[in-house]
Amino acid sequence: MARATIKSIAKKTGYSVGTVSNALRGAPSVKRETREEIQNAASELGYRVNLDGLKLRTNKSYRIAVLVSVSDNAADEWEGVEFTRILAGISDAVQGSRYQLSVFSIRDGDAALRTLHTIVQEGLADGVIFSGTRVNDQRIAYLQDKGFPFVTYGMSDSVEPHPYVDLDSQAAAFDATARLLALGHKRIALINPPDDLIYAHQRRQGYSDALSAGGIEFDPALVFPGPTTAKTGQRAFAALMRMRNRPSAIICANEAMTLGALSGAADMGVQVGRDVVLISNDDLKLSQYFVPPPSTYYLPIGETSRLLGEFMLKALDGVDPSETQKKIRATLIERQPDTPAPGTAQTN
DNA sequence: GTCCGCAAACGGTCAGTAGC
DNA sequence: GCTACTGACCGTTTGCGGAC
Numbered sequence: 001m002a003r004a005t006i007k008s009i010a011k012k013t014g015y016s017v018g019t020v021s022n023a024l025r026g027a028p029s030v031k032r033e034t035r036e037e038i039q040n041a042a043s044e045l046g047y048r049v050n051l052d053g054l055k056l057r058t059n060k061s062y063r064i065a066v067l068v069s070v071s072d073n074a075a076d077e078w079e080g081v082e083f084t085r086i087l088a089g090i091s092d093a094v095q096g097s098r099y100q101l102s103v104f105s106i107r108d109g110d111a112a113l114r115t116l117h118t119i120v121q122e123g124l125a126d127g128v129i130f131s132g133t134r135v136n137d138q139r140i141a142y143l144q145d146k147g148f149p150f151v152t153y154g155m156s157d158s159v160e161p162h163p164y165v166d167l168d169s170q171a172a173a174f175d176a177t178a179r180l181l182a183l184g185h186k187r188i189a190l191i192n193p194p195d196d197l198i199y200a201h202q203r204r205q206g207y208s209d210a211l212s213a214g215g216i217e218f219d220p221a222l223v224f225p226g227p228t229t230a231k232t233g234q235r236a237f238a239a240l241m242r243m244r245n246r247p248s249a250i251i252c253a254n255e256a257m258t259l260g261a262l263s264g265a266a267d268m269g270v271q272v273g274r275d276v277v278l279i280s281n282d283d284l285k286l287s288q289y290f291v292p293p294p295s296t297y298y299l300p301i302g303e304t305s306r307l308l309g310e311f312m313l314k315a316l317d318g319v320d321p322s323e324t325q326k327k328i329r330a331t332l333i334e335r336q337p338d339t340p341a342p343g344t345a346q347t348n
Numbered sequence: 349g350t351c352c353g354c355a356a357a358c359g360g361t362c363a364g365t366a367g368c
Numbered sequence: 369g370c371t372a373c374t375g376a377c378c379g380t381t382t383g384c385g386g387a388c
Contacts, residue, residue, distance in 0.1 A: 005379060016353045021381060031351060053379025056358050353386085358379105365374080 004045035005053075013041045024049075049098060055123075063102045064312055065125035066090060067112055069132055070105045077229045077256060082284055086153070086305040090129060093309020099126070099316070106130075113138055120148050127316050129153070129308050133164075133198045149315040151308055151324070154199055163311040163324035165304050167281075169199040172297045172330045173206030173251065176279045180249045181214040183338050185277070189222040189247040191236040191257050200225060203253060228253055233260025234267075241268055241276070249277040249338070255286050255296075262290055273336045281330065288335070295338055297330035304328060 002008070006024070010017045015038060023030040023038035024047075030038075051062050068083050091101055102125055106112045112130065116139055119125050130139065131153035140158050143150045151163040173190070180188050190207045193200040208218050224239060226232035233252060237260065240247055252258040258280035265272045272278055273292045280287050282296035283304075311324040 006381095007379075017380080018354070018382075019352055021379095022352090025381085029351070034351080050379050054381085056360085056378075057380040057382085059358070350388085351386105352388105354384085356383095357381090361377085363374105363376085366372090368369105368371085 003050075004042070004047040005050065006047075008045060009038060009042050009047060012045065013038055051100070054098070059123070060126050061123055062098045062100065063125040064090070064094060064099050064309075064316075065102050065104055065119050065128040067104050067106045067115065067128065067130035069112075070107055071227065077231065082301055085284065085301045086131075086308070089302050089305025089307075090309035090312070093306045094313060097313055099313065109134065109138070113142065116142060120146050127151070127312050129312055134196050135198060135201070137198075149312070151311045151315055153304070153308055154197075155202075155327070156198055161321040161325065163315050163321050165307045165311060165326050166199070166328070167299045167304070168327045168329045169202040170206035170209075172281060173203040174210045175206075175330075175332065176251045176297060177207045177210035178214065179332075180251070180277065180279065180338065181210065181216065185247075185249040186216060187219075187222065187245060187247040187249070188216075189224065189236075189240050189250045191233055191250060191252045191261065192223055192225045193228050193253050195225050200253075207251065222247055228256060230256045230260035230263065233257035233262075234264040235260075237261040237264030237270075238268065241265075241270055247276065249279065252278060252280045252294075254281050255284060255290075258287060258294060258296075259290060277336075277338050279338065282333070285333075287333075293335040295332065295334045295336065298333050299328060299330045 006017045006020045010020045013020065015034065019030060019034070020038050023035040024042060026035065055061050066087060087101065087103065094101065104115050106115060116128065119128060127149035128143065129151050133140070133152050133154035133156045135157060137156050137158070140152065140156050140162060144158065144160050144162065151165070153165055155164050155166045156162065177188055190203065192203055204223060211218050221243070224236035226236065233256065237250065240250060250261060252261055258278055261278055262272060265276070270276055278294040280294045280296040282298045283301040285298065287294055287296045307326055314324050
């Protein structure tokens, strides 16, 4: 059966293609009864707008590009699983609009920039969503230079404002560190994302601020940066536990790193919750299944990714970026006791 | 003023035609 | 038979104009 078009609806209803087009877009210039008649006919024929035809006329693709990072560092890892949830959230947000999602997998920063060039130059999408904002992010500079709508999952250091959704990483790291300090921990380590990521700086700053507020000197040896993978968590844990003055508490940047740290603890015969305490960041609530389940600072990924989609639609409508910036504070989920057994919390 | 039709326009593809 | 060119076509939007 041939695909329904405006022409076939015009033929079925007896109206011109122009009237059908206006009616389908809900134009007030079309009488309500006519509009309903045409919309009912469209529904009966299973009409869906043809994006190629739409692009032909409007020079817009009605597609939103989503860049998905597929890092070689994450081979044999679960990192990236959350992208399915992110895509689902964005998809929910754009449902009902004319926009559809196009997914582009990206291996590294250079590939991301090349892909953005292609998307912009070849008109493959009208807007783009991506995550993992970096210091002096060239992707953001390029898109701003081109005036191309975009939303980032993560803030940036760009002087020119742009739409974003982000976890307040600085506050999350500050809260986690302050919580551990209040519970008597003096040696607190931070397993952090790579240094070139903006949120790694924010986490480090929040951690450092909390230590300073608690009268504890910042020790760079207690900060372990690396890819946000279980492997990094495992290596970091082993390195930290080999220290002469080892930490009594460790803050992990995500669930994968926490899982790696737990695995490292099992390998070394270190009992988490007694010998050392872990605190994680969580967006999938998977930490509840870890043994033992750590306390986490939780950010609902469904809500944040829906916002990404909503902000994208607003950016495409030309809404001022100042109205499409959201920093979300994580909520603490308390699980295992965060205080080691008496006498085991170590001091400087 | 309301409602609707007409026709042009967009960029790429492909069939048809002319010339060699 | 090959190449070069022309024009119709695809689906949709939209400005303009006509009928009532």
